[in-house]
Amino acid sequence: MTLMQLKYVIKVSESSSMSEAARDLFISQPSLSESIKDLEEEVGLELFNRSNRGITLTNEGKEFIGYAKQVVEQYTLMESKYIEKTAEKKRFSVSMQHYSFAVNAFVELVKQFGMDKYEFAVKESRTYDVIDDVRTFRSELGILYINDFNRKVMMKLFKDNDLEFVPIVDCPIYVYLWKKHPLASKESIDIEELSEYPCLAFDQGNNNSFYFAEEVLSTYEYKQIIRANDRATMLNLMVGLNGYTLCSGIICEPLNGVDFCAVKLKSDEIMTIGYIKRKNVTLTKLGQKYVEELAKYKESAMN
16 A cells, blocks of 8 residues: 555545546556556455446445544645645634534634634534534534433444543533514523424434434424524524524524523423544634633533
């Protein structure tokens, strides 16, 4: 296995066909195909599905690509630092379910470290993608929650992907809604009181399992439900349709504005928000600082 082969397989994974990849790499298609075949034989895995419609990564190939990218990126950093003598920016990336406080913690991190020496990335994403980003090294950390309902499934998924979950805060369940919603002035809300209003849930795409839902009580039979892809759309639906969503109750007004509120749901459910990382991998300086920023919201969790 050579560094060149790793670069080849990464380029093929990003292309729609072997011929396109060969053209971008300035080599012949037979040479590229032979190199990829040799690599597959050496590692004992079929990395690509091949058909007359093109090429796609196999499940084993997706995992292999994650490791290959890490090796190539680390080599590039070493090459820049020790051969080309250039100052390469350090990188930090975090993936998360749709938590405004986690975004705000990211904002504080960027303010502290600045962008002259660091390159940052933040991704609000679906649950499965959060896990996959950390598994394949696209993100150092992933922010999500577990509870009694999804705990066994999620913990097994973490274990199978060589990840570990670190709790940050335990939160009771709150109803997040527009301040002019008919129920917004109540001290607490019963789930049955919400039946006349649409429940808003984040769409999980092809991995739309109850266990991957970002909202607790995912198996409850809601009379009305609307699925959306982003937090801004959720907020618009709260105003336009008196919709609501279930959340941790940790409010971040600097990002979401002052027109929304959280009301305690009459439920004994608890959600534990935490982060996942690669097992036995020490967090970088940026990762450690980001976790510290997240921990500050522990006192903000409503009890």
